[in-house]
Amino acid sequence: MRPTRLFVPGLTIVSSLLVSGESIDGIKALATRLFKGHGDEFEFTLTANTERPSRWNPPKNDNYTVSSRNGKVHIEGTTLSALARGLRHYSVDSLQLDEFLFAESHATIPDKLPLPTQSLSRTSVVPWRYNLNTVTFSYSFVWYQWEDWEKLLDWAALRGTNIQLAWVGFEKIFLDSFRDLGMTDEEIIPFFSGPAFQAWNRFGNTQGSWGGVGNLSSAWIDSQFELQKKIVARMVELGITPVLPAFPGFVPPAFSRAQPDANTTKAPRWTGLPDTNTRDTFLSPLDTSYARLQQAFISKQIQAFGNVTNIYTLDQFNEMPPTSNEPSYLSQVSTYTYKALTAANPAAVWLLQGWLFLNSGLWTEERVTAYLGGPEGHNSMLVLDLYSESRPQWQRTKGYFGRPWIWCQLHDFGGNMGMYGQISDITVQSMDALRTSPSLSGFGMTPEGYEGNEVVYQMLFDQAWTTTPIDTSGYFYGYVVRRYAGASQTNSLFQAWDILRQNIYDNKDRQVPCVGVGIYQNAPSLSGLVNRTGNWPPPTKVYYDPATLKKAHSLLIQAANEIPQLWDIPTFQLDVVDVTRQVMSNAFNTMYTDYVQTFNSQLSHQKRRIGNRGRLQRRDDFATKGKQLLDFLTDLDRVLATNQHFRLDSWLDAAQYWAKQTGANDLIAFNARSQITTWIWESEALNDYAAKEWSGLTRSYYRGRWSIFVDGLNKALASRKLDEAAIHNQIRTFEKSWQYRGFQSEEASTARAAVKDVLPGMMEKWQSVFK
Structure with a gap:
């Protein structure tokens, strides 16, 4: 160890103190939070003296062991981090209990925690396990x-x-x-x-x-x-x-x-x-x-x-x-x-x-x-x-x-x-x-x-x-068991997730190197949106067969039909919305492609000398497709609105809390809206960079832009003249004005429908999308 003194005004501090006297109270409190008040059924022991990592003292791999001692779950480890990891190892092994970021676990905590049936030990293969990006x-x-x-x-x-x-x-x-x-x-x-x-x-x-x-x-x-x-x-x-x-x-x-x-x-x-x-x-x-x-x-x-x-x-x-x-x-x-x-x-x-x-x-x-x-x-x-x-x-x-x-x-x-x-x-x-x-x-x-x-x-x-x-197969199986703990599980559930594992979560297409976005989340255009690759602008190419995702979706619904209790589990509700909105996003790509092809064909026909009756019929058919496109976004918004993780209101409400705390209402409302849309309106380079798949945003912003686009193309067919620049300028004006709508809700309704109530009618209405 190399202790050194930092000379700070009013302070003299040893910079690389031994931390052998570290308190384990924080880990005990973690156990109490995870197990809803059962923290006193654990015993934690630090087994090594450690020095705070520094340029002279890089960290070493740490380890833990979980066992039973004196009627308690005993976890010993070389670091506090190892003790926390050991706590989770016990949780998933003995109780099939895990914590999730975006929905609460539905698992039931027993009155008395079971002791581990065997010793559980792990050693890290790397000394550092790092988290977060600066821009997160x-x-x-x-x-x-x-x-x-x-x-x-x-x-x-x-x-x-x-x-x-x-x-x-x-x-x-x-x-x-x-x-x-x-x-x-x-x-x-x-x-x-x-x-x-x-x-x-x-x-x-x-x-x-x-x-x-x-x-x-x-x-x-x-x-x-x-x-x-x-x-x-x-x-x-x-x-x-x-x-x-x-x-x-x-x-x-x-x-x-x-x-x-x-x-x-x-x-x-x-x-x-x-x-x-x-x-x-x-x-x-x-x-x-x-x-x-x-x-x-x-x-x-x-x-x-x-x-x-x-x-x-x-x-x-x-x-x-x-x-x-x-x-x-x-x-x-x-x-x-x-x-x-x-x-x-x-x-x-x-x-x-x-x-x-x-x-x-x-x-x-x-x-x-x-x-x-x-x-x-x-x-x-x-x-x-x-x-x-x-x-x-x-x-x-x-x-x-x-x-x-x-x-x-x-x-x-x-x-x-x-x-x-x-x-x-x-x-x-x-x-x-x-x-x-x-x-x-x-x-x-x-x-x-x-x-x-x-x-x-x-x-x-x-x-x-x-x-x-x-082993990703076994890993996903265990993940499903813990994610839907509290309900019986069925083969349909595991089959759905295995499809997700092999196709959606195991991308091998190097042209799609990151999470993509739906075409509907982009500023509308007649070109440049389909099968986009690379990381910026974000990819729109679907690197798997969309039919495989439809199959996974069908199996999730089948599982819920077999075990209705699944609809009561927050993680299942979230996952069904997630898979449903991805199926619909993929389907929009197909609808958009057909819509643009139809427009180009119609415009070509309109410029020829053909009879009014044929021209009007074609225009009516095209207008129907545009209406369908907008109707589809309305219904996608309804699906998203069933879960708070997919709502613009959740973002705006969180921002409004800080606006009330700090008195910066206009600044914070504008920031909340602009980051997820234009980023900075004066430069189109970052437009839609932080696009989100949220209700409210889909209905008011994305659908708002597509409505301008559809209207512009309808007028182009009527006048036999396309002015793409004029349509683009209209969209840009709309984008700018949307930034200044404050904290007003953009939701279609304040009533919160459950996804299990929204889906049956949606799937019936859009049968070609889901079957």
Whole structure:
């Protein structure tokens, strides 16, 4: 152990304390929450003295054993994280009980918990199990309250997560640090982007708010910081190392007034945004004020949260080229960045998202080597290979040239919600990487949004405790048993999920590398929407035979007919809605293709000299197809409205809570609406990036755009003249106005129908879709 002292104003703190005296009270409380008050039936023992991970002390694989002792369930492990993972092992093995992110378990807790019938032991195959992407804090967590965080942290801890990004409340640290440098609130606060876009402000892609709805409020800044205190404290209790933010180097434009001699440059424009909202000012890490600000960032967090971590997230070139591509410059930047970090905390580890290296034309081997080679010490950096399942960079960088790195599953962009998975890749590829790369140090989940497909999220975490690739067939069988615990189960249920396993959740089409979206979620157009591949714009290609999903859907309904009790289970309700809306989304693709082909054919006929009767008949037939398209979206909205996970109102209600807490009604309402639609209206590049499959959004926004499109094509046939630009402009005007509708509900009805009551009529009406 190498204890070091951090000299923080008013504090002297040992940075790499032994944590052998760690309290197990947090794990006991976790057991009480999981087992509804039965926490006293467990006994926990830490079996090893551990030192907080640092650049001198990388973590080691941990282990646990579950057994019975003195009439209690006894769980011993080398770390708090291992104890939490052991708790879940007991839960799923002895009770078939599990926790889920988006619906409550229906399992019954017995009056007296059974003792394990045999010893249960596991050793992790990687020391780190990482969770979260920087942008997840905007796409999924921006409106989270403490109760939401508590559920997420429990879910992560039970799966053995031992390192997680803690990125809430960053603006308070930023504000206080720049105040100390002599800047005013009037100079600092306008630099912050709105609540739903803070992630990109934090690493220099955006600056300021947009939409003309005001700046971030002090009440928002303070309330988020108070929430962060609770989050960090709970993470420590659960054995999850918090990854706290360091200062990356981006400063408000008025920084030059406070530090006129500072060495600053303008970052490039990001994603076509107006200059007023991008081209952030970057302070060179070689400038003395950079180290001063880094000291402030680190010390203020130690004062607020305690000495809880040595690991800090810091990204300087996220989707932006550096000022210079010269290897010597890149080496200097990283060298001085890390020097400033270790001046503030000598034990610091720099966590870097490896996303920037996907730009392989810019980040050549020489440049990557220079940038990663700057910080001294082998373990001074920890790199996230952010998109390992589809676009891994670890091979071409030779395992990041020996730096410790984590194999990550990104899975989705913008929180898109299509059913999707690459289960063969996350089991086989991850273990192949472990076998071939000596510097691999962990597995991690880095989705841009936590919105669905939970089985593939937890599978990678479970792979971290398994020495060979997981048998996906047996894994899915056990998942179904636990997911619908509390009801009898039938072969139809297992058959449905096996179809999902083999087809939907085991994509092998490299042209579809991530979660896709439905064509209906895109701005309507006559071309460019069908069979789209790649990760941006999001793919619309369906990589499996849609008939297989229809079969899975039919089997789920058959299972519910055989066991009606399934309709009472929240997880089953959610899954039926999920599969139903995906079947309908796929069907819309076919309807759209037929609609466009019909229009092109009709327009061609209309331009010829043919009789009025034939022309009018064709126009009527085409108009009927357009009406059918819109009617179908109305019915899709009805299905989505049966479950709160698929409702726009859930998102808006969560945002409105914070609006009431902070008094920023217009700003927060606009942010909530714009993020999931236009992102920033002034740049079409990000339009529909964060598209969601929600009721309210489908009825009012997606159907609203398609209604303009259908009307425009009807008029085009009537006039024999197509003006696509005019239709597009109408759609753009509608998109802009929708951002300003506040917190008004967009639901068709306040009455909440159950999915079991909506589906029979829906399936009868759209027989060709479901059979």
